[in-house]
Amino acid sequence: xxxxxxxxxxxxxxxxxxxxxxxxxxxxxxxxxxxxxxxxxxxxxxxxxxxxxxxxxxxxxxxxxxxxxxxxxxxxxxxxxxxxxxxxxxxxxxxxxxxxxxxxxxxxxxxxxxxxxxxxxxxxxxxxxxxxxxxxxxxxxxxxxxxxxxxxxxxxxxxxxxxxxxxxxxxxxxxxxxxxxxxxxxxxxxxxxxxxxxxxxxxxxxxxxxxxxxxxxxxxxxxxxxxxxxxxxxxxxxxxxxxxxxx
Amino acid sequence: xxxxxxxxxxxxxxxxxxxxxxxxxxxxxxxxxxxxxxxxxxxxxxxxxxxxxxxxxxxxxxxxxxxxxxxxxxxxxxxxxxxxxxxxxxxxxxxxxxxxxxxxxxxxxxxxxxxxxxxxxxxxxxxxxxxxxxxxxxxxxxxxxxxxxxxxxxxxxxxxxxxxxxxxxxxxxxxxxxxxxxxxxxxxxxxxxxxxxxxxxxxxxxxxxxxxxxxxxxxxxxxxxxxxxxxxxxxxxxxxx
Numbered sequence: 001x002x003x004x005x006x007x008x009x010x011x012x013x014x015x016x017x018x019x020x021x022x023x024x025x026x027x028x029x030x031x032x033x034x035x036x037x038x039x040x041x042x043x044x045x046x047x048x049x050x051x052x053x054x055x056x057x058x059x060x061x062x063x064x065x066x067x068x069x070x071x072x073x074x075x076x077x078x079x080x081x082x083x084x085x086x087x088x089x090x091x092x093x094x095x096x097x098x099x100x101x102x103x104x105x106x107x108x109x110x111x112x113x114x115x116x117x118x119x120x121x122x123x124x125x126x127x128x129x130x131x132x133x134x135x136x137x138x139x140x141x142x143x144x145x146x147x148x149x150x151x152x153x154x155x156x157x158x159x160x161x162x163x164x165x166x167x168x169x170x171x172x173x174x175x176x177x178x179x180x181x182x183x184x185x186x187x188x189x190x191x192x193x194x195x196x197x198x199x200x201x202x203x204x205x206x207x208x209x210x211x212x213x214x215x216x217x218x219x220x221x222x223x224x225x226x227x228x229x230x231x232x233x234x235x236x237x238x239x240x241x242x243x244x245x246x247x
Numbered sequence: 248x249x250x251x252x253x254x255x256x257x258x259x260x261x262x263x264x265x266x267x268x269x270x271x272x273x274x275x276x277x278x279x280x281x282x283x284x285x286x287x288x289x290x291x292x293x294x295x296x297x298x299x300x301x302x303x304x305x306x307x308x309x310x311x312x313x314x315x316x317x318x319x320x321x322x323x324x325x326x327x328x329x330x331x332x333x334x335x336x337x338x339x340x341x342x343x344x345x346x347x348x349x350x351x352x353x354x355x356x357x358x359x360x361x362x363x364x365x366x367x368x369x370x371x372x373x374x375x376x377x378x379x380x381x382x383x384x385x386x387x388x389x390x391x392x393x394x395x396x397x398x399x400x401x402x403x404x405x406x407x408x409x410x411x412x413x414x415x416x417x418x419x420x421x422x423x424x425x426x427x428x429x430x431x432x433x434x435x436x437x438x439x440x441x442x443x444x445x446x447x448x449x450x451x452x453x454x455x456x457x458x459x460x461x462x463x464x465x466x467x468x469x470x471x472x473x474x475x476x477x478x479x480x481x482x483x484x485x486x487x488x
Contacts, residue, residue: 006344
C-alpha cells in the first residue's frame with residue numbers, strides 16, 4: 001500500500017500543477033452549474049428532489065471530466081519516457097495502476113464536492129423557499145452512485161491512456177469510450193429494440209442516479225459498477241505488464 | 248554476480264540481440280560499446296526488465312527476473328539513455344520519491360538521499376525544479392537516483408552523453424567508488440573517456456557480442472586501437488548488412 005500511496009501522492013500533486021487538469025475542472029464546474037440551473041428552472045414546481053437534479057446534472061458531465069483527467073496518467077509517462085523508470089523500479093504493475101487510478105478518482109471526487117456547495121450552501125442563502133437548508137446526508141446516496149460511476153469512467157480512462165503516448169489521441173479515445181459509446185448503445189437499443197423502449201425511456205446511467213438519490217438502492221447495480229471498474233483495472237495492469245513484451 | 252546466457256531479442260522479425268552471453272563480477276566496470284544500432288540499448292533494457300527476452304536467461308545473484316521480478320529489480324539501478332525525470336519535481340524531492348518507491352526504510356531515506364546528492368555534486372541544486380536543469384545536471388540527477396540505494400548492478404545507458412569534461416572525470420571517480428560494492432555496465436561510444444576506468448570492454452555488432460577485452464591485458468594505446476578496429480569493423484558490417 002505504501003507504493004500505491006507514493007504514486008497517488010505524486011499524481012495528485014502533478015494534477016494540481018497541470019494546466020489541462022485546471023482547464024478540465026473549470027469546464028466541469030461551469031458545465032455542471034449551467035446544467036443544474038437549467039434543470040432547476042425546468043423542474044420548478046415538480047416533485048423532483050434537489051439531490052436528484054444535482055445528481056443528474058453531475059452525472060451528465062462525469063464521463064467527460066474523467067476522460068480529460070485520466071488522459072495524462074500513462075500517456076504523459078510514455079511520451080516523456082519516464083514510464084521506463086517506473087517499470088524498472090521494484091513495484092508491481094497493479095500498484096502503479098491503482099495509484100494512478102485513485103489519483104484521478106480523487107480529483108473527480110473533489111470536483112463533485114465543489115459542485116455540492118451550490119445546493120448545500122449557495123442555494124439556501126439565495127432562495128427564500130430553502131431557508132431551512134438541505135442536509136448533506138440527503139446527498140450521500142447520490143454521491144455514492146456518482147462515485148461508483150466515476151470509478152468506472154476513471155478506470156476506463158486509465159486503461160485508454162496506457163495505449164497512447166499522445167495525450168490528445170488518448171483524450172479523444174477516452175471521450176469516445178466514456179461518452180459516445182454508452183450514448184450510441186442507448187440510442188441503438190431505442191431505435192432497433194422496440195420492446196425495450198418502454199423500459200428504457202431514460203438512459204439507465206441517469207436512472208441509476210435518480211433511483212439512488214431517492215433512496216432506491218440496488219446492490220446488483222453497485223456490484224456491476226464495482227465489477228466493471230475492477231475489470232478495467234485488471235486489463236490495465238495486464239496491459240502494462242505486456243509493454244515489456246512489445247516495448 | 249550477473250550472468251547473462253544466450254539472450255535473444257527481436258522486434259518483430261528483426262533480431263536486435265542475438266545469442267549474447269557474458270557475466271560481470273562485483274567490482275567490475277564493464278563498458279558495452281559498438282556502432283549505432285548494434286543492440287546495446289536493447290540489451291540494457293532487457294537487463295533492466297523493460298523488455299522481455301525471446302530466449303536465454305539473466306541472473307543476478309541467482310535471482311531470475313522472470314521468476315522473482317521484484318527482488319531482481321530491487322537489486323538494480325538503471326539510468327536510461329533519454330534520462331526521463333518528473334520535471335515538476337525538485338531534485339531532492341524526486342530522489343526521495345524514487346528511493347521511497349524502491350522500498351527503502353523510512354529511517355534511512357534522508358541519509359541515502361543526502362549521500363546521493365553529495366556524491367553526484369547536486370547539493371547546490373537540491374531545491375531546484377528539474378525542468379530548470381541543463382541536460383548535464385539531469386543526467387546527474389538520474390545517476391544519483393540510480394546509485395542512491397547502492398544496487399548490486401548498475402545499468403547506465405549512454406552515461407557520458409551531454410556531460411562536460413570536468414563532470415566526466417567526477418563521474419568516473421564516482422563510479423570507481425561505487426564499483427567496490429556493485430557491478431557496473433555502461434553503454435557508450437566514448438572510448439577515450441571509458442578507457443581509464445572500465446575494467447572490461449564488450450563490443451556489439453548487429454546484436455552479437457563480437458569482442459570482450461580486458462583492460463589489464465593490454466596497454467592503453469593497444470586497447471584503444473583494438474577497440475576502434477572492432478567498432479569500425481562492426482560498423483562496416485552493419486552498413487553492408
